[in-house]
Amino acid sequence: MSVDESAVVAASAERVWRAFADHDDRGEWWHYLYLEPVAGGSLEERWTDEHGEPAVTRGEVTHANEPALLAFSWADEGQEAATDVEITLTPRGSGTEVRITETGWDRLPDGPSLAADHRAGWRVHLANLRRHVEPADGG
Template identity: 40%
Template structure:
């Protein structure tokens, strides 16, 4: 079994604000190098189970990144994730936002690597490095 990828960090923001910036203001901090279009006009989390996670390019083209499984603002979000990959290669991401002192602890856990066969472990390792860069931009945006 390939262990989950876990990224956990503290932010200087309230739980509702941390959740809002992750889900509603994603395009303001998500690196363009990790998008399909290279210059998204929007990144949208449709706020309900079954909702899409979609990038809208400058030409209006939509690129599906995943689907929301659980939408529990402001404390939890879980989704199927397949940015850059076919839906058959999706993993699952759960993000929780919990109070800690005057701020929030954000915990991201990504699972499902075993479903990728031999590609699972290398993809997990590459994804860990990507999340480190992405979450540092998120922290700066808060």
């Protein structure tokens, strides 16, 4: 079982990489994620759950190959095991395909439910990323 979401954005791979890797740039579209975009770097996402309670997801960057691959493992507080995320950036014409794959759901007793939640979350992040990096005039 895996989550596999992708979108083609009208921006270069270098621009998309910067949107993920640069603290100030990322803060404009994913402000609640702290990320050190180097292998061994830490990440922390502070968010609010469906009950309005604060939650924290922590992890470690496993690969950072600018501007093509950012990979990390992460887990919510209290989660039995981490999942593994790969974000690949592939040039497609004048744009970039951003593909997000998240695996490891089989290590969690509520894996199918969590995978569905994460799939929805990645779709939101991809839409926010697209709005952030694409030119305002659409071209």
